Amino acid sequence: MRPIISTLLLLGICSFAAADENWNQFRGPRGDGTSQATQLPVTFGEGSPEIVWKVPIAGRAWSSPVIWGKQIWITNSPEIQNLAEGQTKLDVPLKLSAVCVDLETGKTLHDVVLFEVDTPQFTHATNGYGSPTPYIEEGRVYVHFGAYGTACLDTQTGKKIWERRDLPCNHFRGPGSSVAVYGDLLYLTMDGYDVQYLVALNKKTGETVWRKDRNIDFGTTDGDAKKAYSTPILIKADGREMLISPFAAATIAYNPKTGEPLWMVRHGGMNAAGRPLFGNGLVYISSADGPNPLVAVRPTGLGDISENIVWKSNKAIPKRPSQILVGNLIFMMNDGGVASCMDALTGEVVWSKRLPGEYWSSPLFANGLIYCFSQKGEIPVFKAARELEIVAENKLDDGFNASPTVAGDALILRSKTHLYRIESPAVRAKTAAGK
Secondary structure: OOOOOHHHHHHHHOOOOOOOEEEOOOOOOOOOOOEOOOOOOOOEEEEOOOEHHHHHHOOOOOOOEEOOEEEEEEEOOOOOOOOOOOOOOOOOOOOEEEEEEEEEOOEEEEEEEEEEEOOOOOOOOOOOOOOOOOOEOOOOOEEEEEEEEEEEEEOOOOEEEEEEOOOOOOOOOOOOOOOEOOOOEEEEEOOOOOOEEEEEEEOOOOOOEEEEEOOOOOOOHHHHHHOOOOOOEEEEEOOOOEEEEEEOOOEEEEEEOOOOEEEEEEOEEEEOOOEEEEEOEEEEEEEEEOOOOOEEEEOOOEOOOOOHEEEEOOOOOOOOOOEEEEEEEEEEEEOOOEEEEEEOOOEEEEEEOOOOOOEEEEEEOOOOOEEEEOOOOOEEEEEEOOOOEEEEEEOOOOOOOHHHOEOOOEEEOOOOOEEEEOOOOHHHHHHHHHO
């Protein structure tokens, strides 16, 4: 089986797109950070001819771009404004917005204020109000700000089709889980300090189809240990469709249509953020702060299937960035800058190397290469292989918390201050000649 195809069971539910012209969700069309692009630029930097355009993005939001056709959509939010002691509301409400940028020119097409918030929850200095990544499809984009609101917009007009502001959750450190979609259902993950649940909305109307509380014994009364920020994946395995949703202490697989729990695996931990992966007959789950923060599980059976854990690891596992699965190898960059390759069948470390920088952005795989993006703008590129070979060490002016995206053979990158389109001049010339 070819390396990328090992994850294509996700396509049956996430997307049937065979190419990356539409990067529709967090971690791309397969939800796993892989791209089928073959001509992405490998070396680039500020002022290099690969920079097609660079536009400033005001505000503070870590959501990744989503792309459909010639439109790039991001969510945006202001700097953190926690209420001061004794303060009941802000003097000027927070404005949470959605921004659409033209892929060809970088010009802003829409900048729409969706929600105004005068009583924000406490948000940690490392987060913000706009971390969840949207989901986009033909004519519609679904944006989510956690408990602050969820909305569906018409992508041509930027007008709001429906909204929900009645899904409670004290995120305590700020929202982080992104939107997932299957058919006519839109899934929101609300694992907070006070409540922990998953909800499926009718994406056409915004109405609730089902809601399921986590209903497990967390082994603690500390709400801070019950939080999580993960985004579910949808797979087909063991003859069943499954919505795989990690949270604090455990992961549950649900029937995506009804919300019926199918199985659960207990792995410990809290603050789960990485999106799970599926391949080689295994689900790979990152639990962030657990004693063994990466586990591989056979997704078979019913009820508590913790005995199905095939292997577990605590070797330089990232807390925030997601992993990359390429065939029977897992590649990852942890928060502290340790890049590593792991055998996906056994959990054994193949190689490990500390590189410059700290990393919260998830890596990208394309054309046999892994791209990583640091908080200070370092961008190492290395081969997805059993031996480490660094092929480029790039640098951009500002750092990254948002994860990289791809449009055709162009990188679309959101730094902390700007949005970039980065593409080989030869590819652009060839494209222009073919028009």
